[in-house]
Amino acid sequence: MLNAFAVNTDLVSRLPLSSLLAQRTTTGIMLLAFGVFMAFLGVVLVFFFLRYFKLWFQAYMSVADVSLVSLIRMHFTKVNPNIVVQAKVMSAQAGLNVSRSNGISTRRLEAHYLAGGNVMNVIHAIIAAHRAEIPLDFDQASAIDLAGRDVLDAVQTSVYPKVIDCPDSARSGKTTLSAITRNGIELRVRTRVTVRTNIGQLIGGATEDTIVARVGEAIISSIGSASSHFDVLENPDMITKVVLSRGLDAQTAFEIVSIDIADIDVGENIGARLQSDQAEADTRVARAEAESRRAEAIAEEQQMKARVTENRSALVLAEAEVPMAMAEAFKAGRIASVSGGQG
Numbered sequence: 001m002l003n004a005f006a007v008n009t010d011l012v013s014r015l016p017l018s019s020l021l022a023q024r025t026t027t028g029i030m031l032l033a034f035g036v037f038m039a040f041l042g043v044v045l046v047f048f049f050l051r052y053f054k055l056w057f058q059a060y061m062s063v064a065d066v067s068l069v070s071l072i073r074m075h076f077t078k079v080n081p082n083i084v085v086q087a088k089v090m091s092a093q094a095g096l097n098v099s100r101s102n103g104i105s106t107r108r109l110e111a112h113y114l115a116g117g118n119v120m121n122v123i124h125a126i127i128a129a130h131r132a133e134i135p136l137d138f139d140q141a142s143a144i145d146l147a148g149r150d151v152l153d154a155v156q157t158s159v160y161p162k163v164i165d166c167p168d169s170a171r172s173g174k175t176t177l178s179a180i181t182r183n184g185i186e187l188r189v190r191t192r193v194t195v196r197t198n199i200g201q202l203i204g205g206a207t208e209d210t211i212v213a214r215v216g217e218a219i220i221s222s223i224g225s226a227s228s229h230f231d232v233l234e235n236p237d238m239i240t241k242v243v244l245s246r247g248l249d250a251q252t253a254f255e256i257v258s259i260d261i262a263d264i265d266v267g268e269n270i271g272a273r274l275q276s277d278q279a280e281a282d283t284r285v286a287r288a289e290a291e292s293r294r295a296e297a298i299a300e301e302q303q304m305k306a307r308v309t310e311n312r313s314a315l316v317l318a319e320a321e322v323p324m325a326m327a328e329a330f331k332a333g334r335i336a337s338v339s340g341g342q343g
Contacts, residue, residue, distance in 0.1 A: 064088035125151040157197040179223035184271015190263040195254040205253030214248040236261040
């Protein structure tokens with residue numbers, strides 16, 4: 001051992017002084033760079049710790065399962081950590097599943113936020129559906145939200161049914177539906193349709209306008225098939241029963257709960273007016289035909305008068321030829337010879 005140490009010492013003593021200084025300088029620079037890096041990393045960690053400690057502690061106390069690393073990641077991915085933490089805290093306090101595997105995890109909230117969705121609206125809708133025992137998971141709620149539908153309003157409409165006026169005066173400008181019974185009497189009807197949201201058909205389902213159009217068409221056709229307006233006035237529920245039996249809420253985002261006739265007014269006697277208009281039109285046609293026949297008769301009369309005048313002219317010409325024929329006969333001696341023969 002002493003011999004080996006003596007050999008190494010001898011080797012070191014033989015190295016140039018400049019090489020030793022270069023090695024020591026390089027080592028010092030590396031140690032300094034490492035120290036600066038660690039100091040910078042420590043400052044960054046302290047900065048993020050001080051900035052997001054309140055949110056992390058809030059999530060920790062609420063058992064929301066949000067790590068400090070997730071908060072730092074949100075800072076670099078431009079996700080608002082306040083919204084995500086608030087959503088996780090509300091979900092945890094409402095008793096929802098916030099596990100990282102199959103629950104409302106932080107990653108899923110971040111993805112929905114980056115996709116342009118309304119995270120708080122989705123969480124409010126899920127909590128409301130959970131309280132009302134309506135099946136609605138995060139994937140379905142986020143899909144509805146990204147499709148442009150108000151998922152919270154849909155859940156609230158499922159809990160508290162919505163009343164739609166038919167027709168909707170704000171959209172069509174009409175306050176009543178006009179229908180005519182088979183006896184020609186106009187009935188002006190105003191109905192109210194009670195609907196609730198069909199969450200399963202909310203994506204791709206038709207909107208309120210389709211419900212109003214279908215109900216209006218069904219009411220008009222049902223009244224049109226009634227034999228008399230008295231039948232409709234006596235039993236207005238016959239119209240609603242027929243309309244409900246048609247399944248007008250198929251392929252729509254709503255389920256029709258009831259259709260109620262709010263008001264029925266008797267309008268004009270359209271049948272009598274149409275008959276009067278038809279009779280007047282027939283009279284005009286008859287007058288036109290009579291006038292046409294009268295004109296034809298007048299034309300024929302004028303034609304006959306022209307023929308009489310023509311015949312008279314021919315007669316006058318014939319009478320004018322008689323003296324000329326007699327004179328020619330005298331000159332020829334035909335008249336004289338005839339007279340002598342008779343004598």
